[in-house]
Amino acid sequence: MKKTKNPTACIIIIGNEILSGRTIDTNKHYLCKELSIKGIDVIEVRIIKDNIKQIIDTVNQTRNKYDYIFTTGGIGPTHDDLTALSIAKAFKVKLIKNKKAIQILKKYYSSLEQPLNKAREKMAFIPKGSELLYNPITKAAGFRIKNVFVMAGIPEIMIAMFQNIINKIKHGIPRISKTILVNVPESIIAKDLFRIQNQFDEVEIGSYPFLQKRKKGVNIVLRSKNKNQIKQAAKEIRNVISSL
Amino acid sequence: MKKTKNPTACIIIIGNEILSGRTIDTNKHYLCKELSIKGIDVIEVRIIKDNIKQIIDTVNQTRNKYDYIFTTGGIGPTHDDLTALSIAKAFKVKLIKNKKAIQILKKYYSSLEQPLNKAREKMAFIPKGSELLYNPITKAAGFRIKNVFVMAGIPEIMIAMFQNIINKIKHGIPRISKTILVNVPESIIAKDLFRIQNQFDEVEIGSYPFLQKRKKGVNIVLRSKNKNQIKQAAKEIRNVISSL
Numbered sequence: 383m384k385k386t387k388n389p390t391a392c393i394i395i396i397g398n399e400i401l402s403g404r405t406i407d408t409n410k411h412y413l414c415k416e417l418s419i420k421g422i423d424v425i426e427v428r429i430i431k432d433n434i435k436q437i438i439d440t441v442n443q444t445r446n447k448y449d450y451i452f453t454t455g456g457i458g459p460t461h462d463d464l465t466a467l468s469i470a471k472a473f474k475v476k477l478i479k480n481k482k483a484i485q486i487l488k489k490y491y492s493s494l495e496q497p498l499n500k501a502r503e504k505m506a507f508i509p510k511g512s513e514l515l516y517n518p519i520t521k522a523a524g525f526r527i528k529n530v531f532v533m534a535g536i537p538e539i540m541i542a543m544f545q546n547i548i549n550k551i552k553h554g555i556p557r558i559s560k561t562i563l564v565n566v567p568e569s570i571i572a573k574d575l576f577r578i579q580n581q582f583d584e585v586e587i588g589s590y591p592f593l594q595k596r597k598k599g600v601n602i603v604l605r606s607k608n609k610n611q612i613k614q615a616a617k618e619i620r621n622v623i624s625s626l
Numbered sequence: 627m628k629k630t631k632n633p634t635a636c637i638i639i640i641g642n643e644i645l646s647g648r649t650i651d652t653n654k655h656y657l658c659k660e661l662s663i664k665g666i667d668v669i670e671v672r673i674i675k676d677n678i679k680q681i682i683d684t685v686n687q688t689r690n691k692y693d694y695i696f697t698t699g700g701i702g703p704t705h706d707d708l709t710a711l712s713i714a715k716a717f718k719v720k721l722i723k724n725k726k727a728i729q730i731l732k733k734y735y736s737s738l739e740q741p742l743n744k745a746r747e748k749m750a751f752i753p754k755g756s757e758l759l760y761n762p763i764t765k766a767a768g769f770r771i772k773n774v775f776v777m778a779g780i781p782e783i784m785i786a787m788f789q790n791i792i793n794k795i796k797h798g799i800p801r802i803s804k805t806i807l808v809n810v811p812e813s814i815i816a817k818d819l820f821r822i823q824n825q826f827d828e829v830e831i832g833s834y835p836f837l838q839k840r841k842k843g844v845n846i847v848l849r850s851k852n853k854n855q856i857k858q859a860a861k862e863i864r865n866v867i868s869s870l
Contacts, residue, residue, distance in 0.1 A: 431669060458812060458835055461820040539837075569702075569746045593780055598764065
């Protein structure tokens with residue numbers, strides 16, 4: 383691997399409904415793809431419950447290990463939305479009524495001619511020292527505290543928040559990726575892939591087998607920041623394939 | 627929550643290609659759903675890289691915390707398949723050529739009139755003290771060591787292995803779940819949901835908001851082992867809704 387290091391990230395998906403298998407989470411995949419495009423390497427994803435202790439532990443286990451932490455879910459108005467409170471506890475700061483957040487909500491609900499009830503007000507309680515992440519859709523803000531970005535769980539809102547964040551943080555060098563599809567079992571080319579991997583230390587060669595109507599095939603994926611190395615490694619792999 | 631405790635589980639998805647956003651993992655959702663049906667509570671999912679240190683750390687951080695650990699991915703024949711080696715290191719046991727596993731592979735490849743080359747043989751190297759998890763499709767076995775079940779990443783094979791496992795392990799009491807869809811913002815019913823949640827301690831009430839054409843709605847999901855409690859809680863919630 384090349385010596386210049388990309389920023390690293392961990393994604394934390396918060397939600398009982400995902401762990402029970404009721405809901406298919408799509409935020410994780412979106413974030414992995416978009417961060418990858420910006421050269422930010424996602425090293426780990428964790429999916430956890432709406433549980434104060436688990437949120438605190440997970441955030442504290444990861445936030446010093448990675449450059450960025452992105453969380454989704456649990457910042458709404460109901461009893462099971464525990465993320466803001468848990469993040470405050472993780473950072474040992476108070477959960478305070480954020481003036482700016484409350485202003486935004488007041489304006490929004492008065493434009494809808496609806497009251498700012500207690501449940502809605504709850505969404506303006508944010509850990510002290512946070513910066514707001516604006517929500518152009520339903521207005522209740524997410525927040526950033528240090529390197530932790532706390533976003534909504536509803537995909538449309540999460541995406542809107544993320545698009546505001548992504549160009550304000552440090553990017554890395556995106557990896558170029560090249561896929562070579564081969565309709566043979568990977569066990570036939572494993573030895574050559576091993577040799578080629580050792581030859582190109584700036585290229586990460588992944589071998590992703592699949593079954594199609596029970597016939598084995600493999601996608602060989604080359605990933606690197608170095609275009610030239612990918613080209614050469616791909617050439618070597620094609621030589622192997624044509625000699626089969 | 628009821629006092630009888632269900633077995634707990636953690637799912638570990640291993641694969642660079644998922645973290646880079648190239649591949650959408652479907653194993654996680656399948657496992658969450660199937661375990662839930664059997665009353666095994668998935669408390670956490672982790673998605674990590676094909677990296678020896680990360681696999682060791684993740685397995686050792688979780689295996690004493692949950693009743694069952696299920697891993698998928700990284701047990702194939704290529705250089706980037708590092709799971710078996712890492713699990714052996716996590717348990718501080720040797721990675722040995724498993725006699726039964728090698729027999730199965732020999733038979734399979736001789737039936738295909740193909741050699742059992744070194745890459746294929748690699749798939750029979752399994753941590754000492756493991757029990758094999760049979761693979762009816764491509765024959766290379768997964769394995770169980772203590773409470774850790776190590777399965778393939780290819781969904782068809784993972785499912786076949788899992789179906790062999792699931793009826794041999796301890797089940798819990800599956801939670802019954804009931805969904806009430808309401809076309810109002812959750813902030814309108816948040817106060818009542820809070821009250822009803824406090825009233826029914828055997829029911830987990832989840833509030834899952836959504837946007838449809840920018841209009842807010844919410845799925846209220848009630849989950850419990852106790853059918854009667856769900857019925858009563860649902861009735862209370864319906865009363866609230868009809869009074870809106």
